[in-house]
Amino acid sequence: xxxxxxxxxxxxxxxxxxxxxxxxxxxxxxxxxxxxxxxxxxxxxxxxxxxxxxxxxxxxxxxxxxxxxxxxxxxxxxxxxxxxxxxxxxxxxxxxxxxxxxxxxxxxxxxxxxxxxxxxxxxxxxxxxxxxxxxxxxxxxxxxxxxxxxxxxxxxxxxxxxxxxxxxxxxxxxxxxxxxxxxxxxxxxxxxxxxxxxxxxxxxxxxx
Amino acid sequence: xxxxxxxxxxxxxxxxxxxxxxxxxxxxxxxxxxxxxxxxxxxxxxxxxxxxxxxxxxxxxxxxxxxxxxxxxxxxxxxxxxxxxxxxxxxxxxxxxxxxxxxxxxxxxxxxxxxxxxxxxxxxxxxxxxxxxxxxxxxxxxxxxxxxxxxxxxxxxxxxxxxxxxxxxxxxxxxxxxxxxxxxxxxxxxxxxxxxxxxxxxxxxxxxxxxxxxxxxxxxxxxxxxxxxxxxxxxxxxxxxxxxxxxxxxxxxxxxxxxxxxxxxxxxxxxxxxxxxxxxxxxxxxxxxxxxxxxxxxxxxxxxxxxxxxxxxxxxxxxxxxxxxxxxxx
Numbered sequence: 001x002x003x004x005x006x007x008x009x010x011x012x013x014x015x016x017x018x019x020x021x022x023x024x025x026x027x028x029x030x031x032x033x034x035x036x037x038x039x040x041x042x043x044x045x046x047x048x049x050x051x052x053x054x055x056x057x058x059x060x061x062x063x064x065x066x067x068x069x070x071x072x073x074x075x076x077x078x079x080x081x082x083x084x085x086x087x088x089x090x091x092x093x094x095x096x097x098x099x100x101x102x103x104x105x106x107x108x109x110x111x112x113x114x115x116x117x118x119x120x121x122x123x124x125x126x127x128x129x130x131x132x133x134x135x136x137x138x139x140x141x142x143x144x145x146x147x148x149x150x151x152x153x154x155x156x157x158x159x160x161x162x163x164x165x166x167x168x169x170x171x172x173x174x175x176x177x178x179x180x181x182x183x184x185x186x187x188x189x190x191x192x193x194x195x196x197x198x199x200x201x202x203x204x205x206x207x208x
Numbered sequence: 209x210x211x212x213x214x215x216x217x218x219x220x221x222x223x224x225x226x227x228x229x230x231x232x233x234x235x236x237x238x239x240x241x242x243x244x245x246x247x248x249x250x251x252x253x254x255x256x257x258x259x260x261x262x263x264x265x266x267x268x269x270x271x272x273x274x275x276x277x278x279x280x281x282x283x284x285x286x287x288x289x290x291x292x293x294x295x296x297x298x299x300x301x302x303x304x305x306x307x308x309x310x311x312x313x314x315x316x317x318x319x320x321x322x323x324x325x326x327x328x329x330x331x332x333x334x335x336x337x338x339x340x341x342x343x344x345x346x347x348x349x350x351x352x353x354x355x356x357x358x359x360x361x362x363x364x365x366x367x368x369x370x371x372x373x374x375x376x377x378x379x380x381x382x383x384x385x386x387x388x389x390x391x392x393x394x395x396x397x398x399x400x401x402x403x404x405x406x407x408x409x410x411x412x413x414x415x416x417x418x419x420x421x422x423x424x425x426x427x428x429x430x431x432x433x434x435x436x437x438x439x440x441x442x443x444x445x446x447x448x449x450x451x452x453x454x455x456x457x458x459x460x461x462x463x464x465x466x467x468x469x470x471x472x473x474x475x476x477x478x479x480x481x482x483x484x485x486x487x488x489x490x491x492x493x494x495x496x497x498x499x500x501x502x503x504x505x506x507x508x509x510x511x512x513x514x515x516x517x518x519x520x521x522x523x524x525x526x527x528x529x530x531x532x533x534x535x536x537x538x
Contacts, residue, residue, distance in 0.1 A: 076288035080320035
């Protein structure tokens with residue numbers, strides 16, 4: 001993981017999210033309050049715009065700037081959760097040394113754990129954590145394998161399955177939780193956007 | 209979408225700036241990070257009250273900044289929780305050393321961002337969470353009830369206690385009592401349109417209403433055909449009374465809140481219906497508030513809040529207040 005990797009991933013994710021914005025907006029209007037896609041898009045735009053200010057910085061500083069930008073520029077649940085994710089990654093030890101695949105996995109795993117603690121949501125509650133927690137568990141298995149690239153295909157598959165599994169769940173966290181039974185039958189918008197992010201980044205790592 | 213808007217990116221900034229100019233005698237508006245604060249510095253020894261939430265519920269919360277109510281309010285984007293740096297900056301700006309009480313509506317984004325703001329603020333602080341909406345029950349399917357219109361009552365009543373020298377602990381305790389003594393439920397006839405979305409949040413037929421709607425247009429208990437006002441008000445009150453179970457000799461405050469698009473003539477009609485129904489059930493109404501205070505952009509609809517009042521609550525309700533949206537006694 002490097003600053004240029006973060007910037008190029010942010011750009012790719014921005015493109016994919018923009019392509020799916022209408023779909024995510026509709027999902028959020030069905031069971032949320034319609035702000036999720038705008039928050040995610042605003043956050044990505046802010047991060048992409050940071051390019052010039054972070055490209056020559058050490059990784060820890062760049063991650064920290066991304067965290068503060070996400071935290072102060074997005075709002076809503078997404079801002080707090082993704083801000084927490086980057087802030088935790090920025091606090092990882094030894095970021096001044098080479099960050100290899102194993103180290104990057106550990107950073108993502110600790111970031112997702114911090115999101116779980118912040119949102120107090122676990123698997124099965126119809127939120128983005130339904131995608132992120134199983135992805136984190138899979139990364140934990142993968143980090144010790146030599147053939148990690150093929151393992152990332154499994155991560156992509158898990159993210160998609162778990163995203164789809166939110167469709168028949170009752171929500172107990174987030175704004176959809178206020179709907180009870182009526183939230184059933186719709187994929188959680190946060191689970192969809194998180195799955196798209198995982199999908200984009202994993203594919204790019206596999207292809208490089 | 210037909211709205212007074214120049215471009216979406218500047219929507220909130222332009223509105224806040226106008227708000228600041230219109231009420232420059234009582235408040236200041238700070239931008240980047242944005243917060244509304246009182247024009248005068250917090251007196252030494254007075255606990256500071258800070259609330260906030262997504263924009264689109266005006267006059268809540270900026271309209272309640274001023275003597276006898278809030279010290280500061282942090283507006284997020286429309287229907288999105290504000291960010292931790294706003295809460296931190298507002299707290300640093302208003303705290304006179306007696307501590308800060310954050311008043312937070314029970315929505316996950318607000319809870320998380322206020323928590324982070326409180327962690328980032330180094331001074332003494334505590335928080336209360338309002339959850340007065342009885343439309344969605346506390347059950348295995350929900351994390352709890354939503355915080356809606358009773359937040360206005362909490363801000364007014366705790367604001368008076370803080371003004372009268374109440375400690376941080378006392379302010380928190382009174383706020384929790386007011387929240388526990390209050391029940392709210394709303395109904396919507398039309399949707400609202402978030403400016404960034406440009407189209408209505410939900411579809412609803414000309415002859416339909418959303419019963420138990422939330423303040424972002426999020427669905428409530430059920431979608432049904434529209435009924436005469438007396439029937440709607442009766443159903444709302446039944447849900448509230450089931451929950452609050454006021455005693456016969458207890459005094460109550462009845463608050464009819466407009467969602468933004470319903471004229472006052474209809475809100476007063478709702479108030480009259482509610483008074484008659486409550487009287488027939490032996491529920492005493494001694495205080496009133498009618499108007500658009502906790503809105504949902506241009507949504508047509510209303511919510512009713514009933515607050516059970518003891519002498520302490522009544523005293524602080526009647527105490528002087530001078531804000532952009534509520535003013536009496538001074």
